[in-house]
Amino acid sequence: MVEFKSLSILHVDMDAFFAAVEVLDNPDLAGKPLLVGGMGKRGVVSTASYEARKFGCHSAQPMSVALRKCPDAIVVPPRGERYREFSEQVFKIFSDYTPLVEPISVDEAFLDLHGTERLFGTAPQVAAEIKKRIHQETRLTGSVGVAPNKFLAKLSSDLEKPDGLTIMDEAMFETVFPKLPISKIWGLGRSTLKHFEGVGVRTMGDLRKLSKEWLVKRFGVSGEAF
Secondary structure, three states: OOOOOOOOEEEEEEOOHHHHHHHHHOHHHOOOOEEEEOOOOOOEEEEEOHHHHOOOOOOOOEHHHHHHHOOOOEEEOOOHHHHHHHHHHHHHHHHOOOOOEEEEEOOEEEEEOOOOHHHHOOHHHHHHHHHHHHHHHHOOOEEEEEEOOHHHHHHHHOOOOOOOEEEOOHHHHHHOHHHOEHHHOOOOOHHHHHHHHHOOOOEHHHHHOOOHHHHHHHHHHHHHHO
8 A cells, every 4th residue: 555645755867877978078969869888799788868769779788789770870888987977966966855865876866855844845846956956067867756655756757758757646646557557667577577468467557456465476475566
């Protein structure tokens, strides 16, 4: 049962972070399909710009596959040190609002705002301010999800990318959440996804109808996570 009394969890995810930094440093790349990653037989895409994503390119994809999908894509080798510089700026902004910052990677994190409302306002207000500061101080954009827990916050941040702000309140949970495909679940593997689809579970609404007992029977202890 989800409690909506406190929307205090934020998930901030920078938009196509590595690619956005490359465009910032080289404006000639703006508006072009861009792939950040390694070349060669084992080259993998670290980040694909939104222009490249329109062709089916995405992170963790073999570079050879991405280039077949988008032959005109520009490939740029990753510059880890440069990305860390921007990451530190962004995380410094996070720490101005709460010490409870949980990094997931250099470009995304959870923020727990419990107990900070008197200082900074509501979580949606803080989320909007963080987005504004990120853009002002780095010229990059990030998408933010606001929710009562990490699962919903992360799911929400992906709904209005890029540069989005999504507040998963009770009304949205009851109307929008049930229609979302279960593929939106963070960390859901292909085999588990196929298993769900095999029994007719394709949306979050379908998933909510299943009992905890059924899930545990099918997936063991990990079934409780659903």
